[in-house]
Amino acid sequence: xxxRLLTGLQPSGELTIGNYIGSIKQVVNYEKEYETFLxxxxxxxxxxxxxxxxxxxxxxxxxxxxxxxxxxxxTNHIYIQSEIPEHANLSWVLECHSYMGExxxxxxxxxxxxxxxxxxxxxxxxxxxxxxxILLYKADFVPTGxxxxxxxxxxxxxxxxxxxxxxxxxxxxxxLIPKVGAKIRDLLYPEKKMSKSAENxxxxxxxxxxxxxxxxxxxxxVTDSETIVRFDxxxxxxxxxxxxxxxxxxxxxxEEAERHFADARYGDLKKEVAxxxxxxxxxxxxxxxEVMKSGIxxxxxxxxxxxxxxxxxxxxxxxxxxxxLGRV
Ligand code: ATP
Ligand code: MG
Numbered sequence: 405x406x407x408r409l410l411t412g413l414q415p416s417g418e419l420t421i422g423n424y425i426g427s428i429k430q431v432v433n434y435e436k437e438y439e440t441f442l443x444x445x446x447x448x449x450x451x452x453x454x455x456x457x458x459x460x461x462x463x464x465x466x467x468x469x470x471x472x473x474x475x476x477x478x479t480n481h482i483y484i485q486s487e488i489p490e491h492a493n494l495s496w497v498l499e500c501h502s503y504m505g506e507x508x509x510x511x512x513x514x515x516x517x518x519x520x521x522x523x524x525x526x527x528x529x530x531x532x533x534x535x536x537x538i539l540l541y542k543a544d545f546v547p548t549g550x551x552x553x554x555x556x557x558x559x560x561x562x563x564x565x566x567x568x569x570x571x572x573x574x575x576x577x578x579x580l581i582p583k584v585g586a587k588i589r590d591l592l593y594p595e596k597k598m599s600k601s602a603e604n605x606x607x608x609x610x611x612x613x614x615x616x617x618x619x620x621x622x623x624x625x626v627t628d629s630e631t632i633v634r635f636d637x638x639x640x641x642x643x644x645x646x647x648x649x650x651x652x653x654x655x656x657x658x659e660e661a662e663r664h665f666a667d668a669r670y671g672d673l674k675k676e677v678a679x680x681x682x683x684x685x686x687x688x689x690x691x692x693x694e695v696m697k698s699g700i701x702x703x704x705x706x707x708x709x710x711x712x713x714x715x716x717x718x719x720x721x722x723x724x725x726x727x728x729l730g731r732v
Pocket of ligand 2: 551599
């Protein structure tokens with residue numbers, strides 16, 4: 405049987421080149437090999453406050469961006485999490501099979517709750533909903549950036565725990581983490597990952613950024629006080645990040661990128677990185693404008709929902725019977 409791959413992009417902000425390199429690009433590479441489930445986790449986004457109208461708009465934009473990036477709208481199943489109620493149903497059952505201790509160790513929870521006076525419960529239980537997203541479709545692989553590795557590991561633990569208590573039910577999923585580009589860094593604070601919900605828009609390159617903004621952000625990216633272009637994530641995270649972006653978008657290795665910039669100054673490096681980003685994103689933005697004008701987004705979402713819902717219902721029904729919910 406063809407193996408299943410599943411991944412999602414939250415509509416919590418404008419997509420960044422981190423999302424493109426760490427997630428979307430991987431889907432484009434893998435979609436021929438696997439049966440692919442791509443969903444928009446809008447329920448995850450409300451773990452932090454959202455403007456309702458913006459959230460509705462972004463759900464469609466994410467799908468448009470997937471398609472503009474080259475993800476096939478016909479061979480993949482593309483759907484919205486909240487349109488499949490079994491995600492929430494399974495999440496509750498899994499919550500009752502998870503521990504406070506394991507959730508407290510999640511670094512995303514620590515990072516997103518840091519400094520907040522009031523911390524929503526959803527932010528804490530987020531990884532369980534994510535486990536439900538994956539286990540519901542018995543996905544074999546979850547392509548993701550390094551930031552979600554811990555959550556996929558939790559999903560594996562929950563699946564194994566459930567299987568050993570009730571018998572083989574869930575597939576234990578494996579994360580697929582790219583060797584290069586699993587953590588595109590924040591342009592201003594290169595020790596952190598780039599995030600679409602970052603506070604300062606200068607930290608991230610958004611897929612819809614105009615050329616001028618892209619160039620400005622890259623030219624003011626934080627580097628270091630050395631003058632040598634060399635890949636060293638620990639001591640030179642800013643320069644290494646620029647090399648990574650260049651290598652991923654030019655489809656070359658980090659070593660090749662290092663050789664290409666062997667005698668370059670930081671200013672030259674930044675200019676060339678900006679050139680490849682501009683080239684890539686301008687083409688993408690043209691396709692995106694076309695996609696958003698057509699009716700393809702809603703058609704794709706309707707087809708995706710109708711295809712995946714029976715799969716979700718079957719898994720949830722199996723689970724509820726196993727745990728003893730409802731009538732036999
Ligand atoms: P948010 O700030 O709202 O959490 P995000 O940018 O982290 O947004 P997510 O929707 O949480 O994006 O993640 C979508 C996918 O993109 C995941 O597979 C995640 O691993 C990947 N991803 C996110 N940020 C990066 C990054 N900086 N580098 C590589 N991959 C990333
Ligand atoms: Mg995130």
